[in-house]
Amino acid sequence: MREPIAKARPREATEPVSNPGKGCATFQRFTGDPLYPGKRWSEEGPLEFPPAPRECVPGYLPSTVAYCRWFWEKLEPEPGRIDFGMIEGALAKARAQGQTLEVRLMPFGSWDQPPLPGWYRDRYATKPYLPDWPGAKTWIEPDYDGNEYFETWGRVIAEFGRRFDGHPDLESVDAAFIGPWGEGAGNPREKSVDRFFDLYAESHPKTPVLANIDGYQLESGIRRGCGWRCDCFGDLRGSKHATGKPYLDWNHTYEAYPQAIGRAGAGEAWKRRPVVLETCATPRGWRHDWYAGPEDLDLVLKQGLKFHASVFMPKSCPIPPEYMDPLAKFCDAIGYRFVMRQGRWEAEADRGGTIALELWIENTGCAPAYRPWKLAARIGDTVIPLDADPREWLPGDAIIDRTIKVPKEMAAGETRLSVGLIGEAGPEVRFANEHADPAGWLPLGSIRIS
DSSP states (O other), rough: OOEEEEEEOOOOOOOOOOOTTTTEEEEEEEETSOOSTTOOSSSOOOSSSOEEEEEEEESOOEEEEEEEEEHHHHSBTTTOOOOOOOHHHHHHHHTTTTOOEEEEEEEOOTTTSSSHHHHHHHHHOEEEEOOOOOTTEEEEETTOOOOOOHHHHHHEEEHHHHHHHHHHTEEEEEOOOOGGGGGOOOOOOOOHHHHHHHHHHHOSSOOOEESSSTTTTHHHHTTOOOOOEEEEEEEOTOOOOSSSSSOOOOHHHHHHHHHHHHHTTOOTTGSSSSSEEEESSSSHHIIIIIIOSHHHHHHHHHHHHTTSSSSSTTTTOOOOOOHHHHHHHHHHSSSOOEEEEEEEEEEOHHHOOOEEEEEEEEOOSSSSSOOOOOOEEOOOOOOEEEEEGGGGGSSSSEEEEEEEOTTTTTSSSSEEEEEEEEETTTEEEEBBBTTTTTTTTTEEEEEEEO
């Protein structure tokens, strides 16, 4: 760099920074909607989308992601007549609330929830299934290995992809085709699982597809470039004890998730596709039913960071007051968190000339960004995209060393230099630094144009 050189070291933000596609998610709800009371929620997705304020309701965390799921009987009430009106309504509501939408389409629910569509049960082979957990009741499931199921449920998957893949407000799509809620309680052959994941991959080349963590489906999905999700994050059943000795009951935290990730070779998937954690029950249930003390919550949240999660979904149920602060810090830490550590640039330039710019950006989060935002410099009001891809910024340091061309038409005099992470309409991601302007640009200093 030629002299004189200017330098800036913006102060890191001390409060959580809300950014797209990461942090806490709402469930079957959107920012501003009322929470579910108590510890219960609904598996049936919304069909109406009344307006709501954009402010977070008391007892929940700010959210830039909404998660909704719908059953097949609502999506295809008659064979061949697929209705995605609720998807369109949810995408519009998410945008209005400053959120993007994660979606799951489910073939059927548990014994007390919507079954396979009546027209499917009338036409095609089904069978009873009795799960092996205590108190379970029989439900009716399809023949997962039959062509009829693949062709009928597969046409819903394919049509959804045709209509919505790459939609700017669609954050991710769950792969769901086995068992209640599509979460895996069933016994299809491996080649049938592979067939469905091939269909998801073909139908969604742009929007990330997430494989559920249970069974062979995780391995199949990971081989096809999927991210992954789990639906029982935080499960420590059996952790409360009065004798001073911890119980050794089975739970997902100890007996399922670390083992499944290792067996499926999913430990590196977060580098290219997101990881989503849905709570087992709700945080209120954790507090009152399972956890013996703060050390249990601390263990669970450390696991979430180790999994390199981007989204935490506590089912839009009230969060215990004593959990609000640790969960807010957790949601700030998961996903990407870009801190501008230092900027160095030539402080004088001629119109039509160049400026050397070096940026040190640290991703203090636990995952990269997954959307194609652009790093840009702004000199005065002129925005100059830089050749740098934030999707490549894994946790740790990124050094951006570029030469910027100064437009010939730029006015002479002192002007401001700022940086931002932009989409089509301007900055969309905020650096985790203090003093960003309202639009999201982070000021570094000044440049004198001659």
